[in-house]
Amino acid sequence: MNIQKPTLVHVIAWTTLASGIVNLFWGFAASGTALASFIGAICVPVTILPTVLGVFELIYAAKLFSNPPQAIRPSTNIAVFQIACVLVGNVFSMAVGILSLVFYNDTVVKDYFTSLNGTYSNVPVTVTTPASAAPEPVPASEEPVAATDEGSASEASAKPKRTTRKTSDS
Secondary structure, eight states: OOOOOOHHHHHHHHHHHHHHHHHHHHHHHHHHHHTTSHHHHHTHHHHHHHHHHHHHHHHHHHHHHOSSOOOOOOOHHHHHHHHHGGGGTOHHHHHHHHHHHHHHTSHHHHHHHHHHHTOOOOOOOOOOOOGGGOOOOOOOOSSOOOOSSHHHHHHHHHSOOOOOOOOOOO
């Protein structure tokens, strides 16, 4: 299976790798700083989250870089967690997450991942109607609305009158 990787997939892989390295260092620095105080020690589980995300980013980037390519799906979960890293102050990871989500929605990237996984997306089917099957015109209302001034004309156009319904009593 010799599939050429699009440039945007390379960009996703490189930015995910860089974000993973930054998140590893960011998590270690935040955890070390948090351990300096008692209240910070209680908050250490929050500071460990960028480190865990960094590990997942490195694994995902390695899968994107692999040759021959592995069957892998776009990881929107990692991109969302990258955006959530702004909560711990990591703006770089947030920018990478936004770019990744934008690149995942590109048609070239979608086609690459579908061909890589062996699944094919639904191709939109256009249905054309022949000219002889034109829609029938809607009959006009039996009671014309008579407007004497501007106020009643706007009310008449806003609230159409009800017509009697025909029932099938046989």
